[in-house]
Amino acid sequence: MKKAFSFVFILLLFVAKGNADSPPSWTPFKVESENGKFFSWVRFGDNDTTKSPWERKWALIVYKKDSTELWQQLIRPMGYPEGKLSNDGMYFSYVNYWYYSNSPIVEVFRREKKPIAITGDKFDIPTQYLQQTSSHQLWLADKGYHYANGAKQQLIINTRDSNTWLVDLETGELKVEGVNMNHVYAFLASSIIITLLYVLFRKRNRITFVNKT
Structure with missing residues (x-):
């Protein structure tokens, strides 16, 4: 029985690594808020089909449940169907699972405000905690990221060094909560x-x- 569980665990590990290194699809995608009151589309923002998908303009468009458009902004996705829409329809967070020290790995798009962009070095993750795949480094913990419950306008991000980070969705301030003291x-x-x-x-x-x- 133990051997069977071990085999399943190893298989899941390989599947996870394979997904982490799977090529981007570069197709439009839809994201709904958890409460189902809003949804968003990340789709092409132009009609120039002569260009490659990564060269084209992309747009984030947020709607009410009844398909009434609320707001939109230009976005530069990484080619994967990823993102989270807040329950008030005000914020769309796009977090890259791949780690880049000097490039934005967290972007928060906000209604009638400039997007928040946070580079990897701001999270100060020790190198030994970054999981190496065949082509990239993973920095998010299994919990990933989510919006805070209640009235707090925060995005909560869990990193592989067991730290929890809070992004203030109004100011863009990044702060750590519950520092992992092991290192x-x-x-x-x-x-x-x-x-x-x-x-x-x-x-x-x-x-x-x-x-x-």
């Missing part, structure tokens, strides 16, 4: 060990010098 403790432990080894080395050299004299 801090590991650094402190390494520093202590190095210090002790240095002290022992100095003592050994001193004893050797005394014996020689």
Whole structure:
């Protein structure tokens, strides 16, 4: 039985990695809010079929449930059908599962406001926590990301180093909540060990010098 569970776990792991490296589809896609009151389309924003999909303009369009258009903005998707629409229809968050240090990996599109863009280096994720696939690095935890419940206008993002980040959807401020101290403790432990080894080395050299004299 244990062998069967192990086999299933390994199979799921390979499937997950395969999906992470699957080629982008570059097709229009629909995203609904969790409460079902709003939906959005990410589709081509031009009619120039002579260009490749990634060269064309793309538009994000948000609607009420009755198909009344609320707002739209230009968007540059990564070719995957991904994103989350808030329950008030005011925000559309597009989070890239692939990690890029100097490029936006989180974008929040807002009604009548400029989008929020956050690059990977702002999350300060230690390299050892980034999961390497055949072609990319994954940075999101299994919990992924979601909007805060209640009146708080926040996007909650869970990273692979066990940190939880909050994005203020009004100001764009990014802050960490519940810092994972494991890598801090590991650094402190390494520093202590190095210090002790240095002290022992100095003592050994001193004893050797005394014996020689």
